[in-house]
Amino acid sequence: MGRKFGKKVFSLGDLFTFRSKKINKTSKKKKKSKLEIKKKTGPINKKHKCNDKHLDEIMNRRFGLIIVLLISIYLVIGCRLFNLQILKNSEYNDKLAMATEKTIESTSAPRGRIYDRNHKLLVDNEGIKTIYYKKQNGITTKEEIELAYEVSNNIDIDYSKIDDNKLKDFYYKSHYKECRKKITDEEWDLYNKRKLNDKDIDKLIYERLDDEISEYTDSDKKAAYIYYLMNKGYSYAEKVIKNLI
Numbered sequence: 098m099g100r101k102f103g104k105k106v107f108s109l110g111d112l113f114t115f116r117s118k119k120i121n122k123t124s125k126k127k128k129k130s131k132l133e134i135k136k137k138t139g140p141i142n143k144k145h146k147c148n149d150k151h152l153d154e155i156m157n158r159r160f161g162l163i164i165v166l167l168i169s170i171y172l173v174i175g176c177r178l179f180n181l182q183i184l185k186n187s188e189y190n191d192k193l194a195m196a197t198e199k200t201i202e203s204t205s206a207p208r209g210r211i212y213d214r215n216h217k218l219l220v221d222n223e224g225i226k227t228i229y230y231k232k233q234n235g236i237t238t239k240e241e242i243e244l245a246y247e248v249s250n251n252i253d254i255d256y257s258k259i260d261d262n263k264l265k266d267f268y269y270k271s272h273y274k275e276c277r278k279k280i281t282d283e284e285w286d287l288y289n290k291r292k293l294n295d296k297d298i299d300k301l302i303y304e305r306l307d308d309e310i311s312e313y314t315d316s317d318k319k320a321a322y323i324y325y326l327m328n329k330g331y332s333y334a335e336k337v338i339k340n341l342i
Contacts, residue, residue: 208222210222225340227337227339227340228248228252228337228338228339229335229336229337229338230326230327230335230336230338231334231335231336232327232332232333238270239271241324241327241328242267242270242271242320242324244327245320245321245323245324245327246316246320248320248323248338249319249320250316252339254319254322254323254338254339256318256319256321256322256323258322259318259321259322259325261307261310263321263322263325264310264313264318264321265303265306265310266303266325267320267321267324267325268306268309268310268313268321269299269302269303269306270324276302276306277302279301279302279305279306280298280301280302284298284301323338
């Protein structure tokens with residue numbers, strides 16, 4: 098039995114062989130394509146490995162540059178600190194002292210001269226060097242006491258006018274917490290019940306400071322007198338500490 102396909106005539110056996118050949122050819126093509134894919138994938142992986150190595154080299158170089166920069170910055174800072182604090186320490190201390198010094202000018206104006214009818218000078222003005230103190234904003238009591246001791250060590254001043262009340266006031270300001278302990282619990286209880294006020298508490302403390310001020314030296318009394326002059330009168334006014342320097 099045979100069938101006609103156009104001009105050629107094929108038998109059933111030939112058809113079976115033809116199909117089997119086609120199937121075998123397609124399977125060979127698939128195998129070839131798999132082999133080609135495998136061959137193509139090989140160099141791609143090699144390229145990735147090369148790129149990773151290249152990136153590692155770049156990162157290592159960058160880290161090296163960053164470390165070098167940090168080391169150089171620390172060296173510059175260290176050299177600068179060594180120059181400021183050791184080599185030129187005295188020079189910068191002098192500059193700091195000049196920058197922090199304050200010049201205080203007196204606001205007092207000279208009085209007019211007095212002449213007689215013959216234009217003969219009877220009363221004239223004479224400039225006198227005077228030490229003034231003007232309280233700065235924000236200064237504390239502790240800082241004023243330290244300043245009073247510092248001034249007392251540098252000038253001679255007559256402190257004979259100071260009395261016990263001023264000495265007790267100076268001791269109370271410089272030893273505030275210790276002085277408050279001299280009040281008993283019963284007295285604090287009366288204070289809390291409003292049977293004693295602040296003035297009564299201060300009065301009781303001042304009465305119990307005789308032994309403390311008896312131990313004051315001449316330098317302590319001088320500092321106490323200067324502290325009294327610094328806080329005498331209005332807080333914003335200029336206080337005369339010493340005339341005729």
